[in-house]
Amino acid sequence: MADLPDATRVLIVGAHPDDPDFFCGGTVARWTAAGATVSYVVVTSGDKGMPDPSLDPVAFSRMREAEQEASARTLGVTNVTFLRLTDGEVFDTLELRALLTAEIRRFRPDLIVTHDPLTRRYRQHPDHRAVGAATLAAAFPACRLATFFPEQVAAGLSPHVVGRALLFGSDQPDTFVDIAPVFDRKVAALEQHASQASAFPGGLHTRVRQWAEDAGRPAGLALAEAFLSVDLE
Numbered sequence: 276m277a278d279l280p281d282a283t284r285v286l287i288v289g290a291h292p293d294d295p296d297f298f299c300g301g302t303v304a305r306w307t308a309a310g311a312t313v314s315y316v317v318v319t320s321g322d323k324g325m326p327d328p329s330l331d332p333v334a335f336s337r338m339r340e341a342e343q344e345a346s347a348r349t350l351g352v353t354n355v356t357f358l359r360l361t362d363g364e365v366f367d368t369l370e371l372r373a374l375l376t377a378e379i380r381r382f383r384p385d386l387i388v389t390h391d392p393l394t395r396r397y398r399q400h401p402d403h404r405a406v407g408a409a410t411l412a413a414a415f416p417a418c419r420l421a422t423f424f425p426e427q428v429a430a431g432l433s434p435h436v437v438g439r440a441l442l443f444g445s446d447q448p449d450t451f452v453d454i455a456p457v458f459d460r461k462v463a464a465l466e467q468h469a470s471q472a473s474a475f476p477g478g479l480h481t482r483v484r485q486w487a488e489d490a491g492r493p494a495g496l497a498l499a500e501a502f503l504s505v506d507l508e
């Protein structure tokens with residue numbers, strides 16, 4: 276599939292500030308342009324990404340949150356929620372599943388987008404695996420069954436069925452989104468993450484273009500983002 280997947284409400288769950296933008300910022304720009312409502316949940320605030328370890332981690336986290344909010348605005352995202360777990364120390368726990376189930380029941384997406392927890396690309400941040408696993412556990416079956424986290428249901432967050440998940444960072448993508456028309460917007464969003472600029476000594480634009488070319492090659496697209504699609508109905 277090389278079309279934009281149909282969605283009206285999209286929840287994107289990333290481990291760190293900038294993950295949603297790096298992995299699917301072009302697709303987000305296309306969804307918001309098509310009239311979809313897109314919201315981010317960011318599980319940590321990226322305090323391990325400090326270029327200088329003498330900085331104050333709390334102040335640095337707030338700066339990364341502000342960068343994430345600016346980047347999301349560039350792509351037309353309406354809301355960013357930060358769960359503020361400690362960067363680098365995320366596990367697929369019942370507590371994280373409960374937090375994510377509450378976010379899903381609150382926002383009520385038809386489509387959820389997160390990290391592929393089972394990719395064999397082993398050079399991956401462990402937080403990405405944990406967030407992908409916990410998000411999928413929340414999306415199926417926890418959020419649809421009132422017997423999961425009944426205290427949320429009692430508080431007014433009724434069960435909700437998510438139709439589909441798209442997983443980014445997958446080694447087996449089957450869904451490719453053409454981002455050529457919005458590529459410059461994706462780069463402009465990523466440029467908002469100024470504290471991370473030193474991670475791209477060759478230049479952000481060049482690296483992001485290379486990734487998009489690699490992602491698009493199997494589908495014959497010049498610039499793409501690639502996902503593994505999972506039916507949750």
Ligand SMILES: [Zn+2]
Pocket residue numbers: 290291294400403
């Ligand atoms: Zn990350």
